[in-house]
Amino acid sequence: MTLTPAWMSPTPDEMPFHCRTCRRALHRHQGPSGALTFLHPAEVRGGEVDHQARPAPVTEVENPIIECDFCSGPVAAWVYVCADQESDLRYVTRRTVELGDYQRRHHAARTRAVETALGPVQIWGERWSACDGCAALIQERDLYRLIARVTDTMPAKFTRGKRLMRVRGHLHGTYSTVLNTLRPGRYRITEHHPLGLWQEPNQAASEIVDGGPTEAPPEAE
Numbered sequence: 001m002t003l004t005p006a007w008m009s010p011t012p013d014e015m016p017f018h019c020r021t022c023r024r025a026l027h028r029h030q031g032p033s034g035a036l037t038f039l040h041p042a043e044v045r046g047g048e049v050d051h052q053a054r055p056a057p058v059t060e061v062e063n064p065i066i067e068c069d070f071c072s073g074p075v076a077a078w079v080y081v082c083a084d085q086e087s088d089l090r091y092v093t094r095r096t097v098e099l100g101d102y103q104r105r106h107h108a109a110r111t112r113a114v115e116t117a118l119g120p121v122q123i124w125g126e127r128w129s130a131c132d133g134c135a136a137l138i139q140e141r142d143l144y145r146l147i148a149r150v151t152d153t154m155p156a157k158f159t160r161g162k163r164l165m166r167v168r169g170h171l172h173g174t175y176s177t178v179l180n181t182l183r184p185g186r187y188r189i190t191e192h193h194p195l196g197l198w199q200e201p202n203q204a205a206s207e208i209v210d211g212g213p214t215e216a217p218p219e220a221e
Contacts, residue, residue, distance in 0.1 A: 015059075016058040016125075016127060016194075016195070017038060017058065018055070018056060018061045018064045019038075019040065019051075019055065019056075019061075020055075020056050021051045021054050022040070022049070023065045024040060024041070024065050025058075025064075025065075025066065025067060025129075026038040026040060026055050027039050027040075027041060028125070037053075038055040039053060041067075058194045059194060059195065064194050066129055066194060068131040068134055069129045070130055070146065070150050070175075071131060071133070071134055071149055071150050071153045072153060073131040073133070075131060076130060076189055077131055077132050077135060077189055078129065078135045078186050078189065078196070079128065079129050079130075079189060079195070080127070080128045080135075080178070080182055080183075080186050081126050081128075081183040081186075081187075082126060082178045082179075082181040082182050083126065083177060084125060128178060129189065134146060137149065138182070141179050143172070143179055146175055147168055147171045147172060147175060150171060151164065151168060154167070185199055185201050185203075186199055
C-alpha cells in the first residue's frame, strides 16, 4: 500500500468544511478584523441560500456533496494540491453618473466613477477538487481550455458583454497559480474517503481500491 506523504495530509487550516444542513462545501472568508466566516458558493457569487452555514469538517458530514471547484459540476472525482491563494474582495460603495445622463437613461446611466471599500479576503486554500472533465485539462496543463470550460458553465449575468473579459482575466490569474504550483500526484475521492485516496503520479486510477473507512497510517519517523 502506498502511504500518503506527510506533507500532503491536510492541516487543520486546510481541512475542507461543509455545511451540516445542505452537505455542500463552504468557502472561508476573513474579514478586515481577522474574523473567519464561512459562506456557501451561491453566496460568494452574489446569490442567496435559505439557511445559515453550519460548518463542519467534511469528514464529520454524512454523505457530503463534493462539487468541482472549477466548473461547479455536481460530482468531483479528484483533489489537487497547489500553492495557497487568497483574493482581496472589494465592495462598491458609491457610483457617480452625470445628471443629464441619469435623466435620459435613468438606471441605465453610464458610470463615470466608482468608489469601493475593502471586503473580506477569500481564502482559496491548497486543495482543489475537480470533476473528471476538468481533471483531464489539469493533467494536460491546458489553461485556456480549462478557463473556457468554466466560463461556459457560468450564468449569463457573469459573462455577458465586457464581463466575460473580466472573468477570464480573473480566472487566468487564479488558475495559472494552480497549474504552475501543482504538487505531484493527486487524490481520488471515493465514497468512504471524502479527502481522497492518494495516487502516485504514474499510478493508474484502476489501482486505487476503496476498502472502506480505515485508520490513518502513521507518519514516517
